[in-house]
Amino acid sequence: MKSGYQVDAVCTTGGQALQNVNALDGGILICGYRFADMMCSELQAYLPANFEMLLVGSQSNTMNRDVSDVVCLSMPLKVHELLQTVEMMAYTYEKKRKKRRAQPKERTEEEKKLILNAKKLLMERNQMSEEEAHRYIQKSSMDTGTSIVETAQMVLSLMSV
Template sequence: MEMDKVIVAFESPKSCERVREIIESSGTAACIICRSAAEVKRTVSKHHISTVVCGFKLPDESAQSLFEDLPPNCAMLMVAVQGMLDLCQNDDIFLLASPVSRGDLVASVRMLIQMGHRLEKFVRPQRSEEEMALIDEAKSLLMERHGMTEEQAHRFLQKKSMDSGAKMVQTAKLVLGGQ
């Protein structure tokens, strides 16, 4: 069986290496180190990774903002000093105060990986290229007509889909004026 993979993303290279060493030496998972939120997003979608271990912020974005852009089956473990954790306003992000013990870090990552395995059973299959093209076309239209960024257009489609209980592809078709 292939070893689970987790993303480790901290501003400090030293923190990345320390966390990677603890997770990998315990046999919990293989780590992919990312240096920015943009890199995390690309890596999550490319490798279908369901666990991200990170600090309070990355060079290009806060962890909370990054979490909102991750797929619903992706869990986040934020490791930071308690004062920073107190600023986190998203109850879906798992928090671990540093300095953290090896045992607490390993136990937390293992728990999130197990949750990810359970969620995989309920997460919809990946979209087809045709569906992705429809969504991209709807985003382009929103960007052009309403001056949205790509991220804003994506969130708009996500929110409308969730509010109506429709799939994102159906919402994209509505935006494009079709059925």
């Protein structure tokens, strides 16, 4: 905390750790090799995809581990080693989070059908091309701050009367 990192929870069991991470959007979980109720490999298996794990343990435990995609630090460690590792992990986590956000969300078949019906209605009633109807829905969505699906629903409800 003194170095500017937010600590959301301190846990003594793997169950507590899982309960806390499931209440959060993502982040870095720093843990030891063994909890009273589970090993770090079990914890890592149940960890949500939007979390990174930093394992701090003895050199034998961090070298001969049976988990993958985990950053390890061997004890004894210096504070600056821990901070540099957390900083590196936070940077990597932030890049992954931005990349996930940049990817368009996959629409359900219902949502695709709704958008298509709204475009068809605009094309019939206003003599628009499909591209113009799509641009209209997209621009209206941005102007009102709603999703394209919500805007398509509004178009259908307003124009179907």
